[in-house]
Amino acid sequence: MSNQFSTVQRLGFVLLVAAVATVGLAAIGGAQAADYSTNETVELTNSTEPITVSLDWNETIDDSANTSATVTFYNETEYANDSANATVALEDSIAANANNTTEVEYNQSDAGLELDGEYRVVVTGPDSAIDSASISDSSGFLGGVFPSGGGDLGGGMLAGIAVIGAALIGAAVIVLRD
Structure with missing residues (x-):
């Protein structure tokens, strides 16, 4: 049962990272206008x-x-x-x-x-x-x-990359913890 709970936790976390990445990509797109x-x-x-x-x-x-x-x-x-x-x-x-x-x-x-x-x-x-x-x-x-x-990296693009980077670091910490 512990293994299934861990899988559910991981799936939830992957969905959270995907949501945060979407917000980051939206910031990148918004920077262009x-x-x-x-x-x-x-x-x-x-x-x-x-x-x-x-x-x-x-x-x-x-x-x-x-x-x-x-x-x-x-x-x-x-x-x-x-x-x-x-x-x-x-x-x-x-x-x-x-x-x-x-x-x-x-x-x-x-x-x-x-x-x-x-x-x-x-x-x-x-x-x-x-x-x-x-x-x-x-x-x-x-x-x-x-x-x-x-420039090559607009303000929204840098903000978006920072959000995505923070999400990926958080994902790595949780995955390595399990």
Whole structure:
């Protein structure tokens, strides 16, 4: 009887792994449709400025197509309450540079940004052009996201692979335990 129970447990676990893998594959598929977007909260102080936005551009984009990313600094308090109606402190456009990284620094001398101001920095652009983006300040790395759409491993694809990998590791642990 113990052997049959073990078989039922294994079958249940295989079905669970299949369900988790399906969710992971759905995340991979969903990654192909969205525009690239990331955002971080920053405080502009003497110890954090400049705020640096770094964009890694895909090698297949056409530089002559006027492709760009938009960097928008919103008032953080307003953004947290109602992102659709938050005050825009600064908006900038960064031109694509195929297969290169573009870094742009922002500080208190930029119109709209004030020292000791707290901002939500939002970077958006076509996922076919941007491999990854990050936001950092002089105190260190604030955040970034997985590469998106245009690269070999989009953000959803990496998330899907992580879900599938975790499911397979869990399956291996349970099978080896029996």
